[in-house]
Amino acid sequence: MAASLQEERKEQSSVADGEDEEPSNGEDEEDDGDEIEEEEEEEGEERKKPVPKESRTRLQREKMENLFRRISTERVPLRVHDVVIKGNTKTKDWLIEAEVEAIKNATTVQELLQSATIANAHLHRLGIFDSVNITLDSGPPELPGTSNVIVEVVETKSPLTGDIGIFSKPEARSWSLEGSLKVKNLLGFGDLWDGSLSYGWDQTSEVSAGVAFPRFKGWANPLLARLSLLSQDWLKFSSYKERVSGISLGLISSKNHDLAYNLSWRTLTDPSQMASRSVRRQLGHGLLSSIKYTFKIDQRNSHLRPTRGYAFVSTSQVGGLAPDDRCLRFLRQEFDLRYAFPLGFYHTALNFGVSCGVLFPWGRGFLNKPSPLPERFFLGGNSSPVCTLGGPTTLLGFKTRGLGPTEPRRQVSGKFDDESSDTFSGRDYVGGDLALTTFADVSFDLPLRVFQEAGIHGHFFACAGNVTRLTENACRDFSFQKFRKSFRSSAGFGIIVPTKLFRMEVNYCYILKQLEHDRGKTGVQFSFSSPL
Template identity: 25%
Template sequence: MLNEAKDSPFRVNSCKVNGTKFTKKSLIEKQLNSLFQAKTLKEILEETESICGKLNRLGIFKDLGVNLDVPKSKIVDNENEVDIIINLKEKPRFWARTGTEVGNNEGNLNASLNLRNPFGKGENFEANASYGVDSTTIDRDKEISKLLPIKTQRNSIYKLCYTSPINGNPDRIFETVASQMNMSHSIFSSFNEFSNNLGFKFRKITPFGLNEYGYIASWRQINHIGKNASFSVRSEAGNSFKSSVYHRYIKDTRDDSMLPSRGSLFKFYQELAGLGGDIQFIKHEAESQWNLPLGRGYSLSSSFRGGLLLPLMNSRTRINDRFFIGGPLSVRGFHQYGIGPKDGKDVIGGDTYWATGLSLYAPLPRLANKPIKTHMFINAGSSILLNQKESLSENVNRLIQTPSVSTGFGLAVKFNILRVELNYCLPIAVTKTDDVKKGLQFGVGLSFM
């Protein structure tokens, strides 16, 4: 019956929302404005679905339901009118959470306190504390690694965050973040980094992707220099202040973000530092991935990542702004950040890099519908420090002429919140500074090459 009448002229007589207690009336009204512009039953149903989607994305409601009813009292009798009743419940305003999270080779213990919808317009306050242990199979001390093959570094992050939808639109978000971070890099280099940060972000979600524009003010300190640290690391010790603006774009059409079989991903990031402070650079980074289903559970995946960091005003690049590649999540067959410039045993990062990968995924017998697959892969990448005395072509030649390459096979398993890989890796092209990991390699993370 609804299908027969979907193109018939209809209008909304009234719309009522039940269940709001703390939410401002103006926030709800902004979501409902388009509903009264609908001219057919089909348009009314589409607009109602869109409104419920927006209310749900605000993150302050639950148990949304919609009823359509015939107006009970009308001055003029018109059968082509309908009343909309939206029933919902407000989520608790205050909530706390403790738990563990696993990211890219990192496990975190965290606790957060949240105040939801404090002013009735969809805002959120969050206070978060995180204590992390970053583990890897880097064997910087070969004797110790025989006894302790997995070493760890401890990180801590404290963050205050305020988010607010602009004009009640969940696809237009303003965010303010203040954070303090203490990050240990002792696994691959002889220093720690401490920073105090203040940032402002504006996020806009459209059918064409997500755009984020932001400003970051960051006071950074390179400290806890190791007693055997290289000169390159020692020269970075001390304070710096970065003031920068950035833009991030993401378009993701993959069917699964962690173990995809079809679709594509595009990411672009640009940052300009030098709006005050003593750090001046322009930074570009891009990432892409294409996934092609081959039928019967087989799929082909190709990935590419690349970045460029250019100092401005005769300055130099800093180790905490450079790029680091290599490891089970990027170029397999090498230790974490095991590709690129080094000084002694310290990884010092590159000003430019590229990395690429090609993987063939296949289902396991009797487990074709499970989130576990075998794969064969080939990865390659390179990272260098730019030499200002060399020409552009000379720098490009250094970047592409001696890539680090590996191949191998293994298992990829998707869990609810992460992906796990166990691979056998065979490096087939290396440079003299590479930290090679031949044989079995274990990786845990969210995003793999």
Template identity: 55%
Template sequence: MENSSNPNNVKTQRPIEDEDIDEQEDEEEEEEEDDLPQSPLARLREQKFKLETLSRRLSSELVPIRVHDVIIRGNTITKDWVIEAEIKGIEDVSTMQELIRASEIALARLQNLGVFESSKLSLEPGPVELPNTANVVIDIVEAANKISGEFGVYTKPATSSWTAEGTLKYKNLLGYGDLWDASLAYGANQATEVSLGLYAPRLKGTSNPVVARLSMLSQDWQEFSSYKEQLLGMSLGLISTKHHDLAYTLGWRTLTDPLQMASRRNSPIRPTKGHAFVSTTHLGGLTPDNRSLRFLRQ
């Protein structure tokens, strides 16, 4: 009697098996729908939804995030440490809001170097085993045309004089973000100035820009006096972004008198031999109080 089969029991088990089969078919259909490629419009809507969700979250709460790595791409001449110095501080952020502000500052600093056509910053997800992390990717496009020039003619109607000036610049010659310039100026009063300059936004180990210039000035003053002047100078400066600038200038001035034809003997009134040396020292900001001595001049 126990082994006898009950047909009613078999009939009641069939609907349950049919329901299981239907559920499996529904799951397979959903998986097939997920595997189907999305249309461009659907992808755009999904990206827009994600962006709106992120914007609402950023405006309502602090989103934690840490920078795992900074990747620099596209720099073939510029040194990595030059770019890393301009984006310093981006690795110390702890929230998405701080990362956005630090990214804006970093991009502005990179553009101020003047050696890149464009700079773009993007975020990529960090390692899976490190949650709330991101990799900062900086794509750099260096300037294709590194040479630029300027030329102009300037007049002064009050003195009936004119000056022609030309400048030639070369960017990023050494890969330090350096800017070289050579300039030539010629005036109607036979004044000629030639100069060669270098501007480096930073050297390795320092955060201050360095400026160096070598110049030569030749001017004929015979319209007002009887001599010609030639000045050869060299200057080296260290520009500070927070404190005082430091500059050192060395010059050599030569005066010649072409009208000395009657006598070339040396005299105290009209010396023809000897040398003169002038030394000048300026110190500023000795005390923080503006009522105290702030400059010392030799």
């Protein structure tokens, strides 16, 4: 009992103590409130203090990183409110608006960035602006999720440009002087007016003038027109000179498609009076009215030294689109296929290609008619088969028009006394109606680092090809077995030196097979081409 009473007294005292403590708790709460107010005042004072520059930079960097992280992981919706164009004083607004049309259709940040990059490249490609700057700005505050696009251009200060140069063709032993003069954006339509002159001391001369519009109002395709006067001297190879004057119109020109119409008056002459019978039959005047369509796909990583990818070109030409009897009527088709893939060491890559072409006259009795001489296929020359894309032409180791069907020239007494046997070989190369060429090329880096930095590299190659006649009833004697057995071939190696002014190849060619009257030669050969 005594113990229980003591416990009761303890509980009562504890309760009393708890009742006595209540007022002290209220005082503590008031003290806590005062402390919170003091802390808020201190935080307010801290906010009023200027933020250090380093902290501000760090916060902006974090915001940008968060934005890029969000863009890379999810599609951020965004709509373009307006496109503002600045800086164009001469160029029409509709031309720039047409090039940036894809920007207006963007629905996300990712699409907007991609379309802005493409539009920037398209505007630079016009060649009428020194600089193009596309800025993405926020839209009006009352329209969240929108953006304004500001396109600022600087028009070129020198619309008049020109260039001049001297070029050589060692395989043809000829030199040419070439120059051009261009005027950009004369009418404000992005138009390009140009005149060019090419004078060859021994073979080709050309004077031409043209105009190109990248687009015109509602017509989305580029428009091109060109007048030209061309003179070519083929006396060394085929005993005739060619003179062509005419106009060409580019109707469609895009990344993969090209459609052009050509109307020309052509004249073939023989000043030497030594032409073979086949050539003499085609001397005189002719009207060329033709339309040409080209389909092209080029997915190679480089057109000068491709290491991966493929390319395909198909060219179809129809001549004879005029009622005149002198109009040249023919059908011409070419195919060209290229493929490249890396081998995995020393930047080594294998390139191979196949080119073929066929030509036929059309009309009543077309099998008995000859095909137009200048439209036929001629093989030979030292141009690089890797860089040349557009039909069967090149066969390393053989001279220009150095193989194929030939005919004896007319013998004129005393004509050979003062001329070299190389210039007048006694036979005319008359070309063919069916041509096929193929090649394989292995390119590799040279071991020295100085060569690798300069882009100088080596290559091994092998070429084969053939050309034959099909018209004038020659197709009756044609067989694929004979065509295959008469293939010419060559192989070799060389060094390629690319520079800003030209691309030079020094090759050693070994003739594996050639037929009688072919002009192939084993030895060192040089080739120069454009670096573009």
